[in-house]
Amino acid sequence: MLSTRRKLLCCKKEPKTPLGFCDGPSRATGYLSCFYCGTEDRYCQPYDPENEFHEAVCMGKLKVVLRLLMKKNFHVNDEDEGKRTALHFACFYGHIDLVHLLLFEDCKINALDNQKSTPLMKAIQSWEIEIVSVLLHHGADPNIKDCNGEAAIHHAVYVDRPDIASSLLEFGGNIEDTTKDGLTPLLLALRERKHRMAAYLITNGANLHVCDQYQRTTLMYAVxxxxxxxxxxxxxxxxxxxxxxxxxxxxxxxxxMGKRKTKMVIIQHDLLLSRQQNTFTRNEPEDVVSSGYHFESKSLTSVCARMEDTANLKTQKAAQSSSIGNGPEENEIIEVWAEKCPHPELRDYCHLASRPMPETQQSQTGKFC
Incomplete structure (x- = not known):
């Protein structure tokens, strides 16, 4: 009896969607706190000093730091057991005056700790935009990757700070840099539900057609x-x-399947596209479809001159028997009004259309479209 109850309590529900991707409620409202994040809080680990010099840096005691450096008790690039330098601590705890001092003393600006994190990454983790700017102006590399394969811009995604991402991109940060899992900053922002960062990346040229390891698109993550x-x-x-x-x-x-409200957005978008593509089939005078004309394929890439008077149709004759067919008669070519065209980007232009050939010629040369 007890074992049966234990089995019932311990059994897990089968996911409704693959790997539970869209199971459970959607928490559409974004939060800055990692408590609401779908992943483990990666910045909750202690970053405590192990010696007197680093402790003074963490506490922002500028005079004590200067005294220790002048007495040669410590060097500006001294590392602790975690390979952390004074610049790591100054950036993490937000002491910009100490950052300036350490940079003046020629500290290693791209030093790596045991997690391969740079001082720039520690400043981003602490939302220190001013320190980030100072480091970048002094030559900090924004494209160095830590042990997780994440660059500075990925850390900016985790803290949901578009202003930091803007500074990184200005100084050569790669907007398409990928993690070990193949996630670009945009995919990572959508996975971590950092909608403010996602919107910034979308408007600043990020590739929208990237996929994760399961070929899930950016649209799927937004859904x-x-x-x-x-x-x-x-x-x-x-x-x-x-x-x-x-x-x-x-x-x-x-x-x-996930009972998301976004299904109506997709459906309405699909219906709108269908209406736009079917506009040219309306029952109007000189309708292209009803009159048996076919759009010439090359006219979709090389459009004619823009037409000013949409009330009249012009006709012209052209002998194109070599490209259309080998019949003795010339094939009629007319200009078709763009409002009948299914391609919305070309509706301000007219296109060439050709009258269909007889069935005997179509069987020999194929359909002209």
Whole structure:
């Protein structure tokens, strides 16, 4: 009886979505506190000094630091057992005056501790934007990676600080740098539900079409956290909601099975696209489809001159038997109004269209489109 009860209590529910990606409620509201983050608090580890010199740096005692350096008791680049230098501690505890002093004393600006973290990373972890700026102006490398394969911009994502990310990108930070798991800053921001950072990266040229190791797209991650505004932005910028991950799931399928509100955003976007693509099939005079004309494929990339008067249709004759067919008769070519074209970006232009060939010629040369 007891063993049966234990089994019932210990059994886990089968995930509704692959690996539980969209299971449970979506916490759409973003928080800065790591308590609400989906991952373990990576910055809660103690960063305590192990000697008198580093302790004075941590406490911001400038005079004590100067005295210890002048007496030659300690060197500016002395490391403790964790390979941490005084600059690591000064950046982590936000003492910008000590940062200036240590840089003046020619300390190692890109020193690595035992986790391969740089002083720049420690300043980012503590949200010290002013210190970040000072380090970058003195030549700190923003693209060094720690033991987790994460660069400074990834740490800026974890703390959700677009202002820090802006400084890093200004000084050569890579907006497409990947972690060991292959996550770009944008994918990482969406995975960690850092929507403010995600929005910044989207508007500053980040690649929207990247995928994680399971081929999950940026749109799928936005659906996971039910972030409607980001889903709408990604759809408008051309992220395909029909793409499938390695489990065969699409973003819409995740939204439906996860009971996300974003499913309506995707559906409405799909309906809008369908209306735009079907605009040219309206029953109007001289309708292209009803009259049997086909768009010439090359006209989609080389558009004609813009038409000013949309009330009239112009016709022209062209002998293109070599490219269209070998019949004795010339093939009729007309200009078609762009409002009938399914491509919205070309609606201010007219395109070439050709009258279809007889079936006997189509069987020989193939359909002209």
């Amino acid at each position: 996971k956290w039910d972030c409607e505004n980001i889903v709408e932005i990604l759809l408008k910028k051309g992220v395909d909601h029909h793409l499938k991950d390695t489990f065969g799931w699409t973003a819409l399928y995740y939204a439906v």
